[in-house]
Amino acid sequence: MPNNKSKARSLLITxxxxxxxxxxxxxxxxxxxxEGRVAEIAQxxxxxxxxxxxxxxxxxxxxxxxxxxxxHLREPGQSYKETIAxxxxxxxxxxxxxxxxxxxxxxxVDTDEWVGWLQNPERGAVVNVFPIAAATRxxxxxSLTDFAALQRAGAVAVTDDGKPILDDEIMRAALRxxxxxxxxxxxxxEDTRLTENASMHEGATSFRLGLRGMSSAAEAGIVxxxxxxxxQTRESRLHVAHLxxxxxxxxxxxxKRAKARVSCEVTPHHFTLIDENVGEYDxxxxxxxPLRSASDREAMLVALADGTVDxxxxxxxxxxxxxxxxxxERAAFGITGLETALALAITKLHRDHKIPLTRIVxxxxxxxxxxxxxxxxxxxxxxxxxxxxxxDPRKRWTFExxxxxxxxxxxxxxxxQFTGKVVATVVGxxxxxxxx
Amino acid sequence: MMHRLPFYKMNKPxxxxxxxxxxxxxxxxxxxxxxxxxxxxxxxxxxxxxxRIVLLFYEASTRTRSSFEIAxxxxxxxxxxxxxxxxSIEKGESLLDTAYTLRAVGADAIVVRHPAAGAPLLMAKxxxxxxxxxxxxxxxxxxxxxxxxxxxLKHKRSFKGLQIAIIGDIYHSRVxxxxxxxxxxxxxKITLCGPPEFVPDVAATLTPGLRITRHVEEALxxxxxxxxxxxxxxxxAGQKIQLQDYIAxxxxxxARxxxxxxDAIVMHPGPIIRGLxxxxxxxxxxxxxxxxxxxxxVPTRMAILARALGKAS
Numbered sequence: 001m002p003n004n005k006s007k008a009r010s011l012l013i014t015x016x017x018x019x020x021x022x023x024x025x026x027x028x029x030x031x032x033x034x035e036g037r038v039a040e041i042a043q044x045x046x047x048x049x050x051x052x053x054x055x056x057x058x059x060x061x062x063x064x065x066x067x068x069x070x071x072h073l074r075e076p077g078q079s080y081k082e083t084i085a086x087x088x089x090x091x092x093x094x095x096x097x098x099x100x101x102x103x104x105x106x107x108x109v110d111t112d113e114w115v116g117w118l119q120n121p122e123r124g125a126v127v128n129v130f131p132i133a134a135a136t137r138x139x140x141x142x143s144l145t146d147f148a149a150l151q152r153a154g155a156v157a158v159t160d161d162g163k164p165i166l167d168d169e170i171m172r173a174a175l176r177x178x179x180x181x182x183x184x185x186x187x188x189x190e191d192t193r194l195t196e197n198a199s200m201h202e203g204a205t206s207f208r209l210g211l212r213g214m215s216s217a218a219e220a221g222i223v224x225x226x227x228x229x230x231x232q233t234r235e236s237r238l239h240v241a242h243l244x245x246x247x248x249x250x251x252x253x254x255x256k257r258a259k260a261r262v263s264c265e266v267t268p269h270h271f272t273l274i275d276e277n278v279g280e281y282d283x284x285x286x287x288x289x290p291l292r293s294a295s296d297r298e299a300m301l302v303a304l305a306d307g308t309v310d311x312x313x314x315x316x317x318x319x320x321x322x323x324x325x326x327x328x329e330r331a332a333f334g335i336t337g338l339e340t341a342l343a344l345a346i347t348k349l350h351r352d353h354k355i356p357l358t359r360i361v362x363x364x365x366x367x368x369x370x371x372x373x374x375x376x377x378x379x380x381x382x383x384x385x386x387x388x389x390x391x392d393p394r395k396r397w398t399f400e401x402x403x404x405x406x407x408x409x410x411x412x413x414x415x416x417q418f419t420g421k422v423v424a425t426v427v428g429x430x431x432x433x434x435x436x
Numbered sequence: 437m438m439h440r441l442p443f444y445k446m447n448k449p450x451x452x453x454x455x456x457x458x459x460x461x462x463x464x465x466x467x468x469x470x471x472x473x474x475x476x477x478x479x480x481x482x483x484x485x486x487x488r489i490v491l492l493f494y495e496a497s498t499r500t501r502s503s504f505e506i507a508x509x510x511x512x513x514x515x516x517x518x519x520x521x522x523x524s525i526e527k528g529e530s531l532l533d534t535a536y537t538l539r540a541v542g543a544d545a546i547v548v549r550h551p552a553a554g555a556p557l558l559m560a561k562x563x564x565x566x567x568x569x570x571x572x573x574x575x576x577x578x579x580x581x582x583x584x585x586x587x588x589l590k591h592k593r594s595f596k597g598l599q600i601a602i603i604g605d606i607y608h609s610r611v612x613x614x615x616x617x618x619x620x621x622x623x624x625k626i627t628l629c630g631p632p633e634f635v636p637d638v639a640a641t642l643t644p645g646l647r648i649t650r651h652v653e654e655a656l657x658x659x660x661x662x663x664x665x666x667x668x669x670x671x672x673a674g675q676k677i678q679l680q681d682y683i684a685x686x687x688x689x690x691a692r693x694x695x696x697x698x699d700a701i702v703m704h705p706g707p708i709i710r711g712l713x714x715x716x717x718x719x720x721x722x723x724x725x726x727x728x729x730x731x732x733x734v735p736t737r738m739a740i741l742a743r744a745l746g747k748a749s
Contacts, residue, residue, distance in 0.1 A: 202638075203638060204638055204641035204642075207607075207636070207638045207639060207641065207642065208458075208613070208641075208642060209553055209554065209575060210553035210572070210573050210574030210575030210576070210610060210613060211553055211554075211573075211574070211575075212574075280554070280557060281553070281554030281557060281558065322530070325530075325532060325558075326530060326531060326532070326558070327531060327550070327552035327553075327554060327555045327558060328552065328553065328554045328558075329552045329553065329554075329573070330552060
């Protein structure tokens with residue numbers, strides 16, 4: 001975690017329009033950051049006294065620092081794909097001040113030592129890193145890790161992302177233990193018994209390309225079971241990662257209606273792209289869960305708008321060129337996403353689908369903060385951490401993968417024209433990214 | 437000097453590549469069929485003299501491999517066979533590294549068969565020489581569709597209005613995908629027939645006007661062309677199909693064949709399994725053109741290679 005303590009400096013952000021859904025603020029405001037906290041937030045020109053540094057945010061939106069619940073940083077073990085330093089630099093460029101990292105590294109983050117290692121300042125993180133630890137030893141799905149020790153070391157949730165917990169008893173035990181500790185269990189919902197050798201969504205496109213498909217049922221079946229298990233233990237907290245199917249969404253809605261503590265996230269690529277976009281075997285469109293049908297995408301858009309979805313999460317999954325430049329069926333699953341998330345949200349959700357900016361900011365801030373109980377994050381209320389994202393919702397720009405801060409280039413959005421761009425990212429009161 | 441492209445910047449496949457039927461233009465298909473009719477392996481001009489053609493086979497093959505090789509040699513080309521066993525592929529070399537290597541030894545064209553769908557396209561996007569798809573996974577087998585079309589036109593006046601029944605394991609069949617793309621485009625009426633495991637409902641979305649039936653009798657009634665398919669045990673991956681049940685419901689027998697038109701032809705891309713998808717009586721019967729298909733493979737592939745290397749005049 002970046003060293004945010006001992007910040008004698010102060011930063012005054014003036015002239016901007018603050019959107020802070022957690023505090024129900026949507027108005028022109030100035031924000032003073034001091035000693036790593038929000039010292040004051042007030043109407044324009046009302047903040048008295050000076051600041052060491054000023055940021056002119058006229059014409060810009062000033063929001064709580066964005067939080068990404070689902071990021072693969074590839075350290076330890078796969079630093080040729082991404083390091084904590086490069087991944088957090090990409091996060092900063094995408095406006096994320098806090099990211100939650102997935103434990104499927106080499107080795108798997110299943111001990112308190114590794115959770116501590118990830119947060120060591122020597123890693124060179126420029127934004128806050130909140131580790132998610134493995135739910136079972138080596139994510140083998142057979143015996144639970146020491147949730148209490150992992151939580152004490154700083155883990156904000158547990159998951160076997162990528163290797164879903166299929167065994168009913170293990171999942172039930174994970175949710176129960178999580179309930180005792182108030183620790184969310186994150187599930188990558190995929191019945192891997194039904195998706196062997198499959199490399200994209202099952203439908204007309206997979207049939208045409210001669211690729212084995214992953215059915216919607218393989219996701220929905222696990223979401224459905226997990227929601228039922230979560231309902232059995234009242235205090236248990238289930239978070240459904242990268243929800244992608246309309247049927248999976250129905251199970252989430254049922255859980256929420258029954259007042260179970262169920263939350264879910266949707267990725268920018270799942271609200272933007274569909275299976276047809278795989279085109280002629282473009283491996284930059286291969287990820288898991290796969291791009292789904294047009295009607296699944298529509299369902300995600302509805303759920304993002306109506307409040308069912310708690311957070312937009314990127315599932316940033318960097319891979320080296322040689323892992324993508326292969327036969328489609330053999331290519332690694334996953335795409336990078338940190339630097340394009342806000343632009344896709346504004347372009348697709350706000351501009352094309354008229355979802356208000358306040359809702360979009362909520363999906364990047366107070367929504368995810370609530371999912372993992374990140375106290376003092378996702379809000380600009382006085383006393384909150386001095387994490388701020390400043391963006392221009394009207395700025396038109398073109399994303400160039402070659403200029404990405406990530407070590408990897410596996411994005412389907414190279415060359416895309418976007419509306420909406422992050423212009424400054426502030427972590428702990430310090431500007432860690434700004435455009436000129 | 438050849439250089440490797442970064443993976444986010446790729447070429448268009450070289451002219452003359454044959455990656456699938458789906459994206460060919462009508463006149464390209466008709467041109468190839470016309471050229472194939474003019475090809476005679478026994479008295480061919482050495483159009484491809486000194487051309488080096490690599491046959492890169494990652495999967496077993498008898499017909500396709502031998503007929504591409506004979507086609508190439510009939511036109512005077514030099515051929516080299518590279519198979520996954522006994523080559524660096526076995527040592528873990530990637531498809532593109534193998535492709536660059538073959539280009540570097542001087543290949544003028546590569547004919548590739550591969551278990552992964554899209555593999556020939558991947559090679560073509562990174563090479564400056566034509567790549568010919570000799571079958572990629574469950575995707576396409578364009579030279580087979582062309583030789584099937586060539587064979588059909590030897591027996592039928594045109595594709596327009598022809599009733600074609602394709603029976604068997606459609607899901608795993610690259611031959612069917614290519615045949616549907618080719619035949620439905622020229623006005624044939626295609627019925628796909630088999631159990632849901634082999635003919636999922638989504639198969640009907642492949643080309644406009646495809647019909648699906650679970651009853652072989654319905655598929656056969658009035659058919660001009662019957663295409664049978666082998667059950668692909670190597671691609672079944674866990675699917676449980678009761679062979680006896682399949683035989684009872686779908687096997688092509690002399691009795692069932694009577695439901696089709698009297699002049700219907702029986703086709704099969706091979707290899708055939710007598711006693712499974714068809715009886716020996718049908719395989720060897722007067723309506724069977726299965727051996728003709730193999731025979732026609734040579735002139736068809738001569739045409740494909742001549743076009744690939746720009747000698748299609």
